[in-house]
Amino acid sequence: MLDNLPRGTIVIEDLEIGMFRYLRKQVTDEDIEMFATVSTDRNPVHLDDDYAQDTIFQGRIAHGMLTAGLISAVIGEQLPGHGTVYLGQTMKFLRPVRPGDTVYAEVKVTEIDPAKRIVKMDCHCSVEGKKVLIGEATVLAPSRKFD
Numbered sequence: 001m002l003d004n005l006p007r008g009t010i011v012i013e014d015l016e017i018g019m020f021r022y023l024r025k026q027v028t029d030e031d032i033e034m035f036a037t038v039s040t041d042r043n044p045v046h047l048d049d050d051y052a053q054d055t056i057f058q059g060r061i062a063h064g065m066l067t068a069g070l071i072s073a074v075i076g077e078q079l080p081g082h083g084t085v086y087l088g089q090t091m092k093f094l095r096p097v098r099p100g101d102t103v104y105a106e107v108k109v110t111e112i113d114p115a116k117r118i119v120k121m122d123c124h125c126s127v128e129g130k131k132v133l134i135g136e137a138t139v140l141a142p143s144r145k146f147d
């Protein structure tokens with residue numbers, strides 16, 4: 001029995017189709033530098049102004065997986081929240097995220113398999129109302145009846 005659930009966690013028994021949660025976060029130069037360090041992805045399109053100026057983006061952009069990390073944060077902190085296990089994630093990067101952009105990341109429940117505790121969720125991130133990332137997450141949700 002999991003009776004000490006952190007606030008914000010929504011167990012499988014309480015999840016409903018259509019539930020959604022979101023966060024907003026500004027992506028800073030420091031975030032991009034830290035992500036490059038942690039991931040070891042030092043692609044100059046993220047880090048080098050001169051290099052990035054000569055690309056299709058005409059300036060530095062954030063790592064796609066940094067933006068995707070905001071989806072993970074919504075899932076791990078809010079929906080379903082603490083105790084969730086990621087099983088899969090599809091994603092398409094539609095537009096670049098630039099340093100200083102504020103990203104809105106949202107996940108919405110689309111399918112629930114209570115027997116398997118598997119939940120599917122549509123995910124997207126947007127900047128100034130324009131989608132920069134779309135995808136689908138598959139997760140194992142926490143339960144009141146912990147086995």
Ligand SMILES: C[C@@H](O)CC(=O)SCCNC(=O)CCNC(=O)[C@H](O)C(C)(C)COP(=O)(O)OP(=O)(O)OC[C@H]1O[C@@H](n2cnc3c(N)ncnc32)[C@H](O)[C@@H]1OP(=O)(O)O
Nearest residue numbers: 041043045046056061062063064065092093094095096097
């Ligand atoms: C590895 C890391 O270090 C690098 C990174 O993390 S880079 C950061 C993450 N990626 C991005 O930020 C890229 C965001 N996407 C874009 O900016 C644009 O999609 C684009 C510039 C890459 C392309 O845009 P555009 O020139 O406008 O192209 P179209 O929309 O006209 O599409 C042309 C064809 O490509 C297909 N396509 C476009 N985007 C995607 C996608 N995300 N996934 C799959 N396919 C894509 C599109 O369908 C078109 O195909 P068609 O057969 O011609 O219809």
